[in-house]
Amino acid sequence: MIPYGKQQIDQADIDAVIEVLKSDYVTQGPAVDLFENAIATKVNATYAVAASNATACLHLACMALGVSEGDIVWTSPISFVASSNCALYCGASVDFVDINPDDGLMCITALEEKLIQANATNKLPKVIIPVHLAGQSCNMREIAKLARQYDIKIIEDASHAIGARYLEEPVGNCQYSDICVFSFHPVKIITTGEGGVLTTNNGKLANSARQLRSHGITREVGELTQYDGPWYYEQQALGFNYRLTDIQAALGQSQVQKLATFISQRNTLAARYTQMLSALPVKHLTQHEHGLSSYHLYVITLDNASIHRQCFDLLRQAKIGVNLHYIPIHLQPYYKALGFNAGDFPNAEDYYKRAISLPLYPDLSKDAQNHVVQSLTSILQELK
Numbered sequence: 001m002i003p004y005g006k007q008q009i010d011q012a013d014i015d016a017v018i019e020v021l022k023s024d025y026v027t028q029g030p031a032v033d034l035f036e037n038a039i040a041t042k043v044n045a046t047y048a049v050a051a052s053n054a055t056a057c058l059h060l061a062c063m064a065l066g067v068s069e070g071d072i073v074w075t076s077p078i079s080f081v082a083s084s085n086c087a088l089y090c091g092a093s094v095d096f097v098d099i100n101p102d103d104g105l106m107c108i109t110a111l112e113e114k115l116i117q118a119n120a121t122n123k124l125p126k127v128i129i130p131v132h133l134a135g136q137s138c139n140m141r142e143i144a145k146l147a148r149q150y151d152i153k154i155i156e157d158a159s160h161a162i163g164a165r166y167l168e169e170p171v172g173n174c175q176y177s178d179i180c181v182f183s184f185h186p187v188k189i190i191t192t193g194e195g196g197v198l199t200t201n202n203g204k205l206a207n208s209a210r211q212l213r214s215h216g217i218t219r220e221v222g223e224l225t226q227y228d229g230p231w232y233y234e235q236q237a238l239g240f241n242y243r244l245t246d247i248q249a250a251l252g253q254s255q256v257q258k259l260a261t262f263i264s265q266r267n268t269l270a271a272r273y274t275q276m277l278s279a280l281p282v283k284h285l286t287q288h289e290h291g292l293s294s295y296h297l298y299v300i301t302l303d304n305a306s307i308h309r310q311c312f313d314l315l316r317q318a319k320i321g322v323n324l325h326y327i328p329i330h331l332q333p334y335y336k337a338l339g340f341n342a343g344d345f346p347n348a349e350d351y352y353k354r355a356i357s358l359p360l361y362p363d364l365s366k367d368a369q370n371h372v373v374q375s376l377t378s379i380l381q382e383l384k
């Protein structure tokens with residue numbers, strides 16, 4: 001089976017991990033600091049805070065921004081459930097902004113209209129979480145302009161998008177957001193096994209996330225409300241154990257050196273797909289001039305939705321590990337029980353009936369890619 005995505009680990013990565021295993025620290029220690037610095041430098045952000053995974057980072061981000069009961073958070077229905085679960089963890093309620101069918105990203109017009117309505121009914125969100133689907137940045141300048149009008153905070157779910165660029169700048173520099181979150185799950189662009197980092201230019205938010213990542217405890221003398229002795233630490237908030245280990249950070253540190261290569265390999269393969277698929281009755285997600293995608297995913301949408309299921313099955317039978325990103329979050333049973341229904345976000349639901357993620361990872365061979373395209377071509381021919 002050709003998988004839809006996978007990590008690429010080389011000897012340098014393995015050596016980096018072994019080095020940490022032989023050192024004094026195994027859990028969070030100096031390698032995490034180095035990794036955080038490497039990410040902050042890479043994406044041009046002032047602060048980076050690493051945690052056990054991107055879901056934890058999204059939760060920390062919501063908490064740092066004060067999301068709590070009675071608050072509302074908006075995100076995209078075409079994302080992984082973590083994009084909205086993070087708000088539910090804080091006791092907030094969630095709503096969605098429908099996507100633009102061409103690029104799969106949060107629709108700016110839908111957002112604008114929903115904000116006007118929400119303002120009129122006193123139901124404005126505290127935070128909006130745009131999702132950089134497949135590695136392409138949302139139109140952050142427009143989203144930030146709208147959010148600012150209503151004093152709404154922004155968390156970018158850039159789980160797919162480390163190494164991507166928006167308006168000539170790296171995604172993660174938080175020019176148009178309060179916090180940006182990256183995932184290092186093995187299918188993502190670079191990996192730490194499990195892991196995530198949030199970036200921000202706001203020192204208070206960084207401190208808060210850092211404290212909440214480790215039980216809400218601080219040992220910084222300047223932050224203590226009292227001092228009992230050199231053993232003393234203080235729990236000042238209800239935090240979690242969301243720490244990354246030095247073992248994982250060492251892997252990440254080694255992986256991040258290869259980020260530019262991975263992005264360029266992914267873009268080359270994506271361009272090859274786009275060219276080879278141009279005559280088929282499928283579309284690929286529109287790529288905007290405003291950026292460079294990290295191409296976590298290569299998503300096609302079928303012109304004919306009625307053959308979607310068969311096409312998917314036949315590709316899997318041909319040992320091509322296609323996948324579907326994503327089942328609209330509001331159609332999950334857990335979310336339906338919260339009151340969401342089929343029909344709530346028609347563009348997302350239509351996209352779900354057409355989308356297929358083709359295999360894409362840095363060392364996908366041209367032969368394997370040709371096999372994917374040939375199989376897809378003959379399957380579409382057969383189902384016509």
Ligand SMILES: *Cc1c(COP(=O)(O)O)cnc(C)c1O
Pocket residue numbers: 053054055056079080082083131157159160182183184185194195196
């Ligand atoms: C992978 C992913 C997450 C969660 O990342 P983890 O590191 O696995 O917790 C969140 N949002 C999106 C869009 C993702 O793809």
